[in-house]
Amino acid sequence: MxxxxxxxxxxxxxxxxxxxxxxxxxxxxxxxxLHGFxxxxxRAVEPMSQLLRKGEIDKExxxxxxxxxxxxxxxxxDRTLGLHFDLTVPLARYVLEHQNDLSFPFRRYQIQKVWRGERPQDGRFREFYQADLDIIGQDSLPGHVEAEVAVVMAEILARLPLPGFTIHVNNRRLSEGFFRSIGIQDHEAVLRALDKLPKIGREAVHALLVQDAGVSDQQADACLGFAAISSADGSFAQAVRDLGGSGELMEQGIAELTAVLERVQAAVPGAIVADLSIARGLDYYTGTVFETFVEGHASLGSVCSGGRYDRLAADNRHTYPGVGLSIGLSRLVSRLISADLARATRPVPSAVLVSVTSEETRGSSEAVARALRARGVPTEVAPSAAKLGKQIRVADRRGIPFVWFPAEEGGEHAVRDLRSGEQVPADPASWTPPEEDLTARVVPTA
Amino acid sequence: MxxxxxxxxxxxxxxxxxxxxxxxxxxxxxxxxLHGFxxxxxRAVEPMSQLLRKGEIDKExxxxxxxxxxxxxxxxxDRTLGLHFDLTVPLARYVLEHQNDLSFPFRRYQIQKVWRGERPQDGRFREFYQADLDIIGQDSLPGHVEAEVAVVMAEILARLPLPGFTIHVNNRRLSEGFFRSIGIQDHEAVLRALDKLPKIGREAVHALLVQDAGVSDQQADACLGFAAISSADGSFAQAVRDLGGSGELMEQGIAELTAVLERVQAAVPGAIVADLSIARGLDYYTGTVFETFVEGHASLGSVCSGGRYDRLAADNRHTYPGVGLSIGLSRLVSRLISADLARATRPVPSAVLVSVTSEETRGSSEAVARALRARGVPTEVAPSAAKLGKQIRVADRRGIPFVWFPAEEGGEHAVRDLRSGEQVPADPASWTPPEEDLTARVVPTA
Structure with a gap:
């Protein structure tokens, strides 16, 4: 073997x-x-010609x-296939392929595994779940959807067993407008440098800005000052202007960012802050950009990122702009588990183990189980007619909270809560466990 | 591109x-x-050395x-990886790898995509969902679980939008006992030949039996007579004895098959028949075997198959017997769709589209949507403040049944059912759609 x-x-x-x-x-x-996605x-595969568009042969x-x-x-x-490494390349292809059968704006979510041949020594996953959510327009897409995906993101994260989270939002037009208005040409190089702030720190980024982005010392200081601006309300705008930023593009960015902030605060108060250090590595974002951090788990990096892009895909008839977010679901789950932030109340769905007095009367135990399941109570029947103590240990080992003792001739049914030891008479046609015991739930670890 | x-x-x-x-x-x-699985x-991959155990290099x-x-x-x-082609090879590896962390009997279900490099011209899928359910014992596993998986199978299929289905059940001990008692040595060759009955018919199987399995004309007739036996109750047993079968192994098989029939009939009346033609190609079944056919869709073949096996996996400490079933889920779904047996009531989850009077009042529309979602009503807000007729057409095109008109100053909210055209005043804090309109449901096509 x-x-x-x-x-x-x-x-x-x-x-x-x-x-x-x-x-x-x-x-x-x-x-x-709930939000209509x-x-x-x-499919898990795409032609290699699709996966390596723009000749990105460094992709793993x-x-x-x-x-x-x-x-x-x-x-x-065109015939060689590769496993998809994200859900964006497949979405672009899906939208083009099925454009005549979809109604736009197309609101879709997608939760699937993706594969990357990363070096395992980096502690990265080679197979992991990604959960994506996008709104795709045909040729145009209104700006207010940028706030909408942030609201969905906030509502998802608020329902997860996390210690707390904050969505950090910025706007590409605001960044670009600011950098231009202080005389910087290569704003993308500046964004790439600022994107490294959490990893390499202010001083190293300053050096990068001067060397790679070709900006002056003074401009680099302004860029770092810009990236230090953060506010939960619209006050970031004045701070940007105070740094010397101006111009139409920048003001448009300020207006868009303010609108996103206000909309998200109205829906999920306290979930979002404007954070002008957010750059997002990818070139293709054109407006709002998001990253999300979990309280006390900065080392996780952003657990949910996304933003606005003007060109997911295009053919000779249409261009498809969109806005989306993506949760690195396996990374998040892995942390929930390894840091013991959340646990299942038990490993099996069963609420009840019905005991079996003898193999001859297994049918009666099965009838009890059927009656309970008919009312939605996950139930299993003891695997053998062993001594009752052994059957109870089976339930205990599996984490099943209740053991049922079927009526013997003339007698009553009874059910025992293994946690309290309390045993009460019960009718299989009407007994139900407390709501919180119905099935295995996932709860924050106290 | x-x-x-x-x-x-x-x-x-x-x-x-x-x-x-x-x-x-x-x-x-x-x-x-509900049944405690x-x-x-x-993971989607296994080492090639696992996938090609026993040197089956013909695997696609x-x-x-x-x-x-x-x-x-x-x-x-051992380092080269391949995509899994079923969920049984991975289960065997999972059970061995995690045996110290699992409690046995281990009841698990698993719904995942598998991949096979089949020739596409055969109309077969190369990527498809399989849904498996198994009970795995450590060193031993009681016989009554064989009926249990058939009950789960029947309950799953009974809840699907199928025209009707029947589980066909047989028992390997019964077949082997019968073939031996009429003097046949190579019972596996007989099973392989009988497995071809639906495809090539009685005459061709008769020829195969004589040529490949080396049985006499008279024995071949008895085998075909055996395979023709079918009954919804225990009467198959006498028919087998009438054909000349006898012996301990055969009687054990009869007792087991009778027990499975009775247990499944008690749980899901009419769902199962004994059908002694069921052979299952795979060698590794050792007791009960199942196949399941959908009424009027014989061409689909068996949609759900499985049985008892005595050795899923083994190491130098333990052997793992089991019983399981597997639904070829993508094939079944593909038929539901292509034969128009079932449909979603609409393509989107949204029950309500909240209209937007002007971009300035979008916030009010969003507040209505929040109130509805808070009570579990899937809701989206109109993508633009277009003329109302256009907003209604957006809802109509997406199959959304209700359009909400937010109150204008001093007025009342109203909601319109687009199917009846009826419009009534409504309160966002209390209105809910009828249960059947709450989200997109899947229903049998009338």
Missing amino acids: AKISALSGFPEWLPAQRRVEQHVIDVFRHVAE AGIET VYVLRRLHAEEGEDTDP | AKISALSGFPEWLPAQRRVEQHVIDVFRHVAE AGIET VYVLRRLHAEEGEDTDP
């Missing part, structure tokens, strides 16, 4: 841990659907080969 | 179709949890290669 072992970078959960992951997925789905899934893609591949299947980049 | 096109063998659904798939997944999960997921496996693979990563079968 081949070696049995864990594979570095491919996380796998025990049942109680999987319950935590499933809970996060369920919350994401529930909130997304439809779920889709895309897993390439597929059929064990019994035909001649040429392996070398033609 | 690279070519945008569907990939043969990689099904992908539009939002309303995905809703059907999600519904089937939800039903499977709900029923499995815990959900797990395994997708092999993975990192675009930036290191020397040797590609050639060592």
Whole structure:
């Protein structure tokens, strides 16, 4: 038999841990659907020619080969397939492929595994869940949807067992407008440098700004001053102007950022701050950009990021702008588990184990189980007619809170709460456990 | 830009179709949890040495290669990874790897995509969902669990929008006991031949039996007579004895099969028949075997199959017997959609579109949406403050049944049912849609 072992970078959960992951997925789905987002899934593979658009051959893609591949299947980049490394490339393709069958603005969420051939020694996952949510317009998309995805993000995170979180929001027009108005040409180089602030600190970024972005010492100071601005209300605007920023583009950015702040504060008070250090590495954002941090877990980095982009995809008829967010779900779940922030109340869904007096009367125990399940109570029947003490230990070991003792001739049914030891008469046609015991729930660890 | 096109063998659904798939997944999960099964997921990849155990190099496996693979990563079968082609090989590995952390009997369900490099011209999927449910014992597993998985199977299928279904059940001991008692040595060759009955018919199977299994004409007739036996109650037993079968092994098989029939009939009347033609191709079944057919869709083949096996996995300490079933979920969903057996009531979850009078009052519309969502009503706000007729058409196109008109100063809120045209005053703090309109449901097509 081949070696049995864990594979570095491919996380796998025990049942109680999987319950935590499933809970996060369920919350994401529930909130997304409350906001009218439809779920889709895309195939796990895309042609390599799609995955490596713009010739980004540095991408850590897993390439597929059929064990019994035909001649040429392996070398033609339109026929060679790779596993998707995010859900954005597939969404762009899905929207173009199905544009005639979708209604726009297209509101979709998507929760799927993605794969990246990262070096495992970096402690990164090679297989992980990503949970994305986007609103895609055809040719145009109103600005107010930028606040909308932030609200959904806040509502999802507020329902998760996290110690607290804050969405940090900035606006690309505001940044670009500010940098231009103080005489900087290469604003993208400035953004790339500022993006490194949390990792390398102010001094190193200052050096980068001068060397790579070609700005003066004074401009670099202004950029760092800009990135230090943060406020939960609209006061960031005056701070930017005080730093010497001005101009139409910057004022447009200020107006957009103020609107996002106000809308999100109205929906989920305290969830968001304007933070002008937020840059987002990717070039393709054009307006609002978000990052989200969990209180006391700065080392996690941003758990939920996104923003506005003007061109998800395009063909010779249409351009598709959008706004979206993405949660690195496996990373978040992994932290919930490793830092013991949340736990399943038990590893199995069962609320009740029905005991079995003898194999001859197993049918009566099964009838009790059927009656309980008919009212939505997860129930299993003892695997063997062992001594009652042993059956109770089976329930205990599985974390099942109640053991049912079927009526013996003329007698009454009874149910015992294993935690309190209390045993009461009960009718299988009407008894239900307390709501909080109905199934395995995921709760913050006290 | 690279070519945008569907990939043969990689099904992908539009939002309303995905809703059907999600519904089937939800039903499977709900029923499995009612019966105390815990959900797990395994990584999508296994070492090639695991996937090709017993040297089955004919398996249509997708092999993975990192675009930036290191020397040797590609050639060592313990380091080379492939995508799993079923959920049984990963389960065997998971049980061995985590045996110290699981409690046995281990009741797990698992719903994941699997990949097979099948020839697409056969109309087979290369990527599809499989939904599995197994009970795994450590060293031993009582026989009554064989009926238990059939009950779960029946309850899942009964809740799906199918025209009707029947579980066909047989028992390997019964078959083997019968074949031996009429003097046949190679009972596995007989089972392989009988497995082909639905495809090639009685005459061709008769020829196969004589040529490949080396049985006499008379024995072949008896085998075909045996395979023709079918009954919804225990009467199959006498029919087998009448054909000349006898012996301890056969009688054990009869007793087991009778017990499964009775237990399943007690739980889900009419769901199961004994059908002695059921052979199941795989060698590893050792007791009860199941196949399931949908009324009027014989061409689908078995939509849900499984059975008892004595050795899922083993190491030098333990052997793991089990019983399980597997639904070819994508195939089933594909048929539900292509034969128009079921439909989503609408493609989006939203029950309500809140109209927007002007961009200045969008905040009021958002407040209405928040109030509705707080009571679990999926709601979206109109994307633009267009003329009301246009906003209503947006709702109509998306299949949203209700449009909300926020109160204008001093006035009342109103909600219109777009299907009846009826418009009534409504309070955002208390109005709820009828239960059946709350979200997109999946219903049988009338």
